[in-house]
Amino acid sequence: MNRKIFSATNRCKLPLKSGQAGFTLLEILIAISIFSVGMLAIASMQIMSIKGNKVSLDVTEATNVATDQIESLMGLAWDHVDISVSGNPHTATVGQYNITWNVTDNAPIDNTKTINLLVDWSEWTEWGAKQVSIQHVIPRIL
Numbered sequence: 615m616n617r618k619i620f621s622a623t624n625r626c627k628l629p630l631k632s633g634q635a636g637f638t639l640l641e642i643l644i645a646i647s648i649f650s651v652g653m654l655a656i657a658s659m660q661i662m663s664i665k666g667n668k669v670s671l672d673v674t675e676a677t678n679v680a681t682d683q684i685e686s687l688m689g690l691a692w693d694h695v696d697i698s699v700s701g702n703p704h705t706a707t708v709g710q711y712n713i714t715w716n717v718t719d720n721a722p723i724d725n726t727k728t729i730n731l732l733v734d735w736s737e738w739t740e741w742g743a744k745q746v747s748i749q750h751v752i753p754r755i756l
Contacts, residue, residue: 672735672737672744673746675711676711676733676734676735676746677733677746677748679708679709679711679713679733680713680731680746680747680748681748682708683706683708683713683715683731684729684731684748687729687750687752688750688752692727692754697717697727697729697752699717699718699719701717702716702717703716704716704717710736710737711733711735712734712735712736713731713732713733714732714734715729715730715731716729716730717729718730725753725754725756726751726752726753726754727751727752727754728749728750728751728752729750729751729752730747730748730749731748731749731750732745732746732747733746733747733748734746
């Protein structure tokens with residue numbers, strides 16, 4: 615049984631087995647609908663991922679700002695106004711970040727200063743508080 619696949623009237627004539635047919639239009643529409651729902655789910659996951667990355671970036675930058683501020687306070691003289699109890703609360707601003715710190719003398723032990731530093735920013739996120747806090751103890755070297 616030798617059938618011609620190509621003929622002059624029909625360029626590509628493939629032999630079909632009995633009972634074999636293509637997809638119906640309804641089957642194609644259902645498949646496209648299912649595919650579209652899946653793609654929408656993937657798109658929403660991507661959006662959430664981008665938002666999460668932005669929050670992570672902000673927290674990392676705020677932590678860097680906080681550690682930079684602590685390191686600069688550690689280099690000050692013992693009686694400097696920025697690490698004195700009389701100036702509480704101390705404030706500063708770096709870019710979008712607001713820095714606030716309080717100093718406590720002789721806590722947790724004598725001849726130390728404890729700095730409680732808080733960095734916050736005003737950008738809205740759906741994950742709650744937008745702040746980073748660090749506590750550091752500076753010893754008085756006699």
